[in-house]
Amino acid sequence: MTAAPADALRAEWAKVRTVPDLGAALLLTVVLTVAVAAVAAAAGAGSPDPVHVSLLGVQLGQAVVAAAGVQLLAGEYGTGLIRTTFAALPRRRQVLAAKALLLVAGVATAAVVAVGGSVLAGWLLLDGYPGVPAGALLRAAAGSVLYLILVALLGLGAGAVVRHAAAATGLVLGLLYLVPAMLRFFPDEDLQELVYRLCPATAGQTVQTTVGLAAMPIGPWAGLAVTAGWAAAVTAAGAMVLCRRDA
Amino acid sequence: MIRAEWTKFRTVRGWLLGLAGAVLATVFLGVAAASASHTSCSKGPVEVPCPRPPTGPDGGLVQDRFPFAHRDLAGDGSLTVRVAGMTGIITYPPPNHDEIVSGLVPWAKAGIMVKDGVTPGSRYAAVLLTAAHGVRWQHDYTHDQAGPATASWLRLTRTGDTVTGYASADGSTWAEVGTTRLAGLPRTVQIGLFVASPTNVTSTANARGGSIVQARFTQATGVFDRVSPAGGWRYDEVGDDGERTDWEKFHQPAGLREAAGKLTLTGSGDIAPGGTAAGVTVERTLVGMIFALLLVIVVAVLFVTAEYRRGLIRTTLIAEPRRRRALAAKAVVIGAVTFAAGLVAAGITMPWATRLLADGGNFVQPVGLATGLRVVVGSAALLALLAVLAYALGAALRRGLLAVVLAVALTVLPYLLATASVLPPGAAQWVLRLTPAAGFAIQQTLPAYAQVSYPYTPSDGYFPLPPWAGLAVVAAWAAAVLAVAAARLRRGDA
Numbered sequence: 001m002t003a004a005p006a007d008a009l010r011a012e013w014a015k016v017r018t019v020p021d022l023g024a025a026l027l028l029t030v031v032l033t034v035a036v037a038a039v040a041a042a043a044g045a046g047s048p049d050p051v052h053v054s055l056l057g058v059q060l061g062q063a064v065v066a067a068a069g070v071q072l073l074a075g076e077y078g079t080g081l082i083r084t085t086f087a088a089l090p091r092r093r094q095v096l097a098a099k100a101l102l103l104v105a106g107v108a109t110a111a112v113v114a115v116g117g118s119v120l121a122g123w124l125l126l127d128g129y130p131g132v133p134a135g136a137l138l139r140a141a142a143g144s145v146l147y148l149i150l151v152a153l154l155g156l157g158a159g160a161v162v163r164h165a166a167a168a169t170g171l172v173l174g175l176l177y178l179v180p181a182m183l184r185f186f187p188d189e190d191l192q193e194l195v196y197r198l199c200p201a202t203a204g205q206t207v208q209t210t211v212g213l214a215a216m217p218i219g220p221w222a223g224l225a226v227t228a229g230w231a232a233a234v235t236a237a238g239a240m241v242l243c244r245r246d247a
Numbered sequence: 248m249i250r251a252e253w254t255k256f257r258t259v260r261g262w263l264l265g266l267a268g269a270v271l272a273t274v275f276l277g278v279a280a281a282s283a284s285h286t287s288c289s290k291g292p293v294e295v296p297c298p299r300p301p302t303g304p305d306g307g308l309v310q311d312r313f314p315f316a317h318r319d320l321a322g323d324g325s326l327t328v329r330v331a332g333m334t335g336i337i338t339y340p341p342p343n344h345d346e347i348v349s350g351l352v353p354w355a356k357a358g359i360m361v362k363d364g365v366t367p368g369s370r371y372a373a374v375l376l377t378a379a380h381g382v383r384w385q386h387d388y389t390h391d392q393a394g395p396a397t398a399s400w401l402r403l404t405r406t407g408d409t410v411t412g413y414a415s416a417d418g419s420t421w422a423e424v425g426t427t428r429l430a431g432l433p434r435t436v437q438i439g440l441f442v443a444s445p446t447n448v449t450s451t452a453n454a455r456g457g458s459i460v461q462a463r464f465t466q467a468t469g470v471f472d473r474v475s476p477a478g479g480w481r482y483d484e485v486g487d488d489g490e491r492t493d494w495e496k497f498h499q500p501a502g503l504r505e506a507a508g509k510l511t512l513t514g515s516g517d518i519a520p521g522g523t524a525a526g527v528t529v530e531r532t533l534v535g536m537i538f539a540l541l542l543v544i545v546v547a548v549l550f551v552t553a554e555y556r557r558g559l560i561r562t563t564l565i566a567e568p569r570r571r572r573a574l575a576a577k578a579v580v581i582g583a584v585t586f587a588a589g590l591v592a593a594g595i596t597m598p599w600a601t602r603l604l605a606d607g608g609n610f611v612q613p614v615g616l617a618t619g620l621r622v623v624v625g626s627a628a629l630l631a632l633l634a635v636l637a638y639a640l641g642a643a644l645r646r647g648l649l650a651v652v653l654a655v656a657l658t659v660l661p662y663l664l665a666t667a668s669v670l671p672p673g674a675a676q677w678v679l680r681l682t683p684a685a686g687f688a689i690q691q692t693l694p695a696y697a698q699v700s701y702p703y704t705p706s707d708g709y710f711p712l713p714p715w716a717g718l719a720v721v722a723a724w725a726a727a728v729l730a731v732a733a734a735r736l737r738r739g740d741a
Binding site for chain 1: 276537538544548649659667671
């Protein structure tokens with residue numbers, strides 16, 4: 001008997017619903033993102049780019065959604081549940097797709113609330129973003145939501161490749177935090193710009209910039225496309241590993 | 248107990264690999280960055296060795312370029328002047344950067360000085376008037392002491408090796424501003440009048456992280472009268488490199504004018520601690536430590552959460568029923584192992600990469616042996632304390648993933664936000680006071696000086712806390728989280 005895609009989705013939904021992991025992570029994302037945003041906005045009055053400051057919480061929120069993405073699949077390897085899952089649903093790619101779908105839906109909901117709350121907090125604390133065009137504000141907010149979704153997928157894919165939750169999280173967080181932290185130490189300006197364009201964190205977060213966008217090494221949507229490329233590549237690699245290797 | 252924990256650690260291949268990876272990442276990144284970095288200077292079409300910035304009596308870099316009207320002073324003697332006025336210009340200051348305005352930068356100086364010759368880096372002591380910081384007593388570049396807020400009369404006396412500065416508002420009642428013994432001062436020194444006008448400096452955030460520091464030319468003119476004893480002045484621009492700005496070429500060159508007992512001295516530059524802009528600091532070679540930190544966090548967390556995962560913790564606690572001791576033994580092992588790894592990593596990287604930087608023609612900021620050792624040993628201690636913190640988070644939460652995320656959010660993230668100019672400088676300084684990222688202060692080799700207008704921001708490598716205080720913040724965090732872990736271990740089931 002072969003399970004239909006809807007069964008995979010229903011099975012994953014049952015897990016997500018009954019295990020508090022994902023829900024707790026998403027709640028944590030909202031709380032941490034808005035909290036950091038509010039603190040940053042309170043401290044960041046007079047910053048040249050107030051929208052960017054009020055979206056700083058995304059820097060922390062991304063760690064939680066990445067970890068949630070990792071945990072969703074790699075966590076099952078930790079407990080051994082993955083063998084039951086694959087016995088019930090032998091089409092492994094379908095399982096991954098169902099997980100990805102639920103993750104996207106969950107993170108999207110949380111990200112909309114988190115980013116909305118951040119923008120609102122910034123609005124209240126920074127006197128309504130004087131001089132920022134509505135289009136730019138909307139782009140930064142919508143882009144941040146998309147960015148968080150992509151980071152979560154990156155985590156899911158990394159979990160499928162590495163299969164060890166803590167190690168996979170370390171890997172993804174390294175990509176998200178270490179490359180930006182190292183950037184200023186690169187001796188060569190051209191190399192700096194190249195790495196900025198290739199790193200999923202720096203390129204993707206460009207979408208949060210509303211002031212001086214022309215001076216950034218990459219455009220906002222092109223930057224988000226880089227992050228999307230990373231998420232797609234890692235998830236595809238995860239799907240391949242999932243199908244080839246023993247669970 | 249400690250031996251048992253060490254056996255557990257050393258028999259898990261992944262952890263050893265993680266630790267080896269941490270060492271290799273530090274060495275590789277430091278050495279790769281150093282060997283990719285080249286500096287060259289040219290005179291016309293010819294490549295020449297880059298001129299070395301002057302160093303002061305204590306070996307640190309100094310700024311020593313200013314106009315000096317001086318004469319010989321053999322043996323003891325004194326000089327008294329009245330500073331009749333100070334004016335100046337600042338080229339293209341913010342916010343618009345579009346015109347040359349008249350005005351003085353806060354640390355523009357006019358005063359009198361005893362100096363051991365006019366070679367840059369030679370010893371000196373001076374009493375001086377500043378544009379915005381009152382009368383100051385300064386000597387040997389790094390020392391600065393405040394005097395009265397207003398005064399226009401200045402006096403300097405030399406008795407043997409001792410130089411003393413006085414200030415007065417009216418020329419009759421004098422107050423001592425400062426006194427210094429310049430040991431080994433030769434019999435004949437230069438005594439005279441000087442002005443200085445440091446560059447107008449601003450720092451703006453760089454979109455790619457870090458900050459861009461811009462320095463703009465300024466010039467000050469000091470008018471001195473009632474000079475006693477008068478006469479016999481020679482003029483020198485100390486540390487003159489022959490470069491002239493358009494302002495100096497076409498409007499007002501630096502120099503000395505004497506008329507009717509009045510001396511008017513015009514010029515730029517500063518006599519102050521230097522090295523903020525010149526060259527590379529040794530701690531830059533340790534950039535790979537942040538990679539090492541991430542690997543160490545994962546290993547330290549797994550060192551304890553893996554026991555909960557596998558149920559080994561119950562065996563551990565049967566073998567050592569005093570639970571706090573079991574917790575401490577693991578902490579000692581993970582701390583010692585990461586300290587050793589950090590010591591090897593920093594001990595190899597710093598000397599090697601510094602050598603490579605020097606070979607590439609870069610100027611590496613000179614540091615004393617004590618400072619160098621502090622950076623290497625302190626970096627290892629920082630890695631060890633952060634590992635203990637991550638381990639304690641793992642022990643308190645018992646969930647590997649959550650502990651890794653939290654440890655990264657507490658250490659790597661604040662460091663990134665504060666140093667990559669993502670946060671406004673004020674907020675960045677608070678982040679580096681309160682979070683465990685404060686510990687990176689242990690790597691700072693150049694002190695910040697109040698008497699230099701320079702944006703000492705975290706992105707330039709200047710931390711708000713002194714080195715050991717920064718490390719103490721990390722230790723406090725580690726101790727606090729360990730206490731939470733101990734409480735949970737004692738109260739609950741394992």
